[in-house]
Amino acid sequence: MTATTAILSAAELMSELAGSRPPVLLDIRWQLGGPDQRPAYEAGHLPGAVYVDLDRELAGPAGSGGRHPLPDPEAFGAVMRRAGVSAGVPVVVYDGGQGWAAARAWWLLRWTGHEDVRVLDGGLAAWTSAGGDVSADRVIPVEGDFKPNPGAIGLLDADGAAARARAGVLLDARAGERYRGEVEPIDPVGGHIPGALSAPTTENVGPDGRFLPADTLRARFTALGASGGTPVGVYCGSGVSGAHEVLALEVAGIAADLYAGSWSQWSSDPARPVATGPAPQ
Template sequence: MTAIISAAELSDALAGPRPPVLLDIRWQLAGPNLRPEYEAGHVPGAVYVDLDRELAGPAGSGGRHPLPDVEEFGAVMRRAGVTSGRPVVVYDGGLGWAAARAWWLLRWTGHEDVRVLDGGLAAWTAAGGELSTDEPVPAEGDFRPKPGAVGLLTADEAAELAGEGVLLDARAGERYRGDVEPIDRVGGHIPGAVSAPTTENVGPDGRFLPAPELRARFAALGAADARPVGVYCGSGVSGAQQVLALEIAGIPAALYAGSWSEWSSDPARPVATGPKP
């Protein structure tokens, strides 16, 4: 099973005998939630999930988007109709960051059949998909999260991986270099980390590059041999999209969910600046 699904494949799946649970994860950084956009039109049958409130815990020393309480996350997913034996498709309205966060959380907590709509809502409408303003009330799901199914890094493990494996920084290059830092305490990167902006994982239409192109991209960054691979970003959201891109490329990777917002909050942790690891 691939980690992404095209708009045409989703349309077929929704018309089939075992339609997936649909989750709308539209989100914007440092702004109000996008429920009004969901209410104005969404893929028929989709349930809105608020990333800031339901896919993250309260901001603090663990970062701006620390992992949610596992039991609370499970309750949110069950209310959305998520069931262990039924496929799930998640989508957002952008580059796949928010959808990938939901994908990663479900995979990390043990759901085995989760995919991201490639290209998001724009791909759905471009393919002729209809939108609905009806808000479904799904039957309660039975999903019970069991964390640990995919890799998760602590700050210390991320630092170790930067020296012994490949740690990819998914933020924009100017934040990696420390030229600017609009959000967190200080600019720069984890010493040893390699700059790998998520914008380079997708084409102009917002769809992921083909798997061979992604493999070549990550090979050029050093993630092509048997060394372990990890990813971080600003707060564990765009980094999930990088983990998804690596999955498409056939490269397993762990996520440092606390990411730069956690790392940089501790003045005792080292910070590197400039274009080199």
């Protein structure tokens, strides 16, 4: 997958939906700590889109793997087949506009081997702003044939994240105040993985929620040392916004691995070191 195919605009999606090979559409609306977004989906979604629940279908049960551990690959594959996903058929995912949830679905599909999945840049808001229709019709997809084959893109565990911080670049996608340990509203300990660099996901997009131009993103990440042949890793709170940062790096033409357990897993282990303040160490 290249920088030009990781995301697409609302206008590009409209053109593809009118073409001979329309993509499967997945609605991944989600609100951290908020209510179920299915009612919002049922009230209006892109025509033909199928709703996928992030907490229940794009994550396993919370526990030692973190707040949003990866789902069992076979269970994830069954969810995707029920949603109409097939090998060789393009998939476009979108959410309410923040992009985090859509990026989680994008990353999971890429990690499990789907080669043609993209995120609608700007999500539902971009679609409606471009004049796209929404529908409240019930969608009953044709069963797909997607079979997951995990490992197509990079995944880090806690030890791998620690190693990446020492020999490579490890980016922390959370807000700067959480990285510094000034506040920690969710997890048991504030701070960051020693050696990680602060790179908040929110700085990858503009006020409209759309990604900054690829050249701008590339300059941002290059300034953080993420360029050339240097191995890059990303983590966040629980592996959701981190997927969005991996996507931003993809847009910039930089490959990166995701530490899916992220800070929620790292901070739950008292044996793991914690750094605080603005410096990596």
